[in-house]
Amino acid sequence: MLDRSDVLEARPRVRETSRRTPLEFSHTYSAMTGADVHLKLETFQRTGAFKIRGATNRIATLSAEQKAAGVVTASAGNHAQGVALAASRAGVDSKIVMPEYAPISKVKATRNYGAEVVLDGADYDEAAERAHEIEREEGRTYVHAFDDEQVMAGQGTIGLEIAEDCPDVETVVVPIGGGGLISGIAAAIKGENPDTRIIGVQAEGAASAARSLETGERVSLEGVDTIADGIATRSVGERTFAHIREYVDEVVTVSDPEIAVATVYLLERSKTVVEGAGAVPLAALLFEAFEYEPDETIVPVLSGGNVDLNTLTNVIVRGLVETGRYLKIRTVLTDRPGSLERLLEIFTAHRANIYAIYHDRTSRDVEMSDTEVEIELEMRGPDHVEAFLADLREAGYEVDVLV
Structure with missing residues (x-):
């Protein structure tokens, strides 16, 4: 231990x-x-x-023979960057397997720190399988992301x-x-x-x-x-x-x-x-x-x-959304002049700030005499959202909360 x-x-x-x-x-x-x-x-x-700490310590404790053979590891991103930088500073060649869908920013950063990056696998575990194959094929030392003292x-x-x-x-x-x-x-x-x-x-x-x-x-x-x-x-x-x-x-x-x-x-x-x-x-x-x-x-x-x-x-x-600061709703209006204006009067009364409005007369989900409206809003918290939705529904609007 x-x-x-x-x-x-x-x-x-x-x-x-x-x-x-x-x-x-x-x-x-x-x-x-x-x-x-x-x-x-x-x-x-x-x-x-934090990963640079463990990677540095592991590479520093390699034998001269192990350093000459290089290292390999698997990582979703942070361990990859840590190993890449620690290996580069120690003069050790590194090859790192990252999941195919690893964030692009982390892939680029790993390469910039001096490692060869191999993209393979849907997640960390599949990437690790490929890294262990490279370990066996090339005689590199595997620098585990976590299960190493x-x-x-x-x-x-x-x-x-x-x-x-x-x-x-x-x-x-x-x-x-x-x-x-x-x-x-x-x-x-x-x-x-x-x-x-x-x-x-x-x-x-x-x-x-x-x-x-x-x-x-x-x-x-x-x-x-x-x-x-x-x-x-x-x-x-x-x-x-x-x-x-x-x-x-x-x-x-x-x-x-x-x-x-x-x-x-x-x-x-x-x-x-x-x-x-x-x-x-x-x-x-x-x-x-x-x-x-x-x-x-x-x-x-x-x-x-x-x-x-x-x-x-x-x-x-x-x-x-979780803190009641953003709201996206959908409702249906009669397709007549003034319908949107009447809806927005409620918005004005609640001081709900509009980010965007999407007005769709062609939606198959509504009657031909109606129009579908999606609206994105800036809100001031859960109580604000609750009071705003309550007034909309009391005014006769059927409202779906999208997010």
Whole structure:
């Protein structure tokens, strides 16, 4: 089992490539939750995510023969970039297999850090199968994204920084994909203060660790479905599962809509770009996925900020919908002059700001004497939306909420 001494040994090696990231008190989330909230901002890490730490430590511990043969790995994006940069700085050739649908931004960044990228497989697990084939064919060393003690020890240096920068920390909240991050952080934190609580968080659509703890053995999911692509793995590792059982106090899950809301809050209120996997700890805190006391000192680990812009656009819209800030409706009007004007009088009364109106006389879903209208609106919150829809329906409009 990994312990704090392993993480301490990894620290000088990790310093060669990674940077110490900020731990910032958040007035916003402390006020919203009643807790004493400090954000660990791995979004400011080199390559934009924590993975550079574990990759650096693993490559630094390779033998001269292994370095000469090169390394290979599989990753949805962040580990890919970490291995690419760590290998380049160490003068080691790297080949990285990424899922075919990996975000374009992450593929480009990985290539820019010096790796050869192979696109193969529908998800991380299928990409890993191809990477292991390359490992056997070319004699490269496989740098596992999470199920490797040197990788875990590298990630654990985050825990050392948290303990130093926030000595009174009572709870650390960490995302779980394969489990390498939480294994390393938990070993570092618990080795110094066993009473500090470690909470793991997964997306509901990729909850292999939560399921595994429920059954008492590792569970491999048939598939995963979540906007948090950085933690979209079918199962935790064998080594990481043992560490999770030993060190982690509780594993909880959050929904994609909750992740979207946390992402929007971080953008709007903290001016921080965070990918889905990085937002899950804050989502768990905001939506009370675990219990905590008033004024409890809590550190959510925002593990990375490498989000594809197309994905971010969709996440922002979903977050605005969930917080009652965006509304898209459809209704049917009599196709006569003044019908739209009368409808818009209700909009004006509620000060609902219109983004766009789509007026369709040709829809087959309505009578020939009617017209279908779709309207996108900026709203001011759930109460505003509820009152607005109630007045529309009271005025005789049949309204379908589209998003």
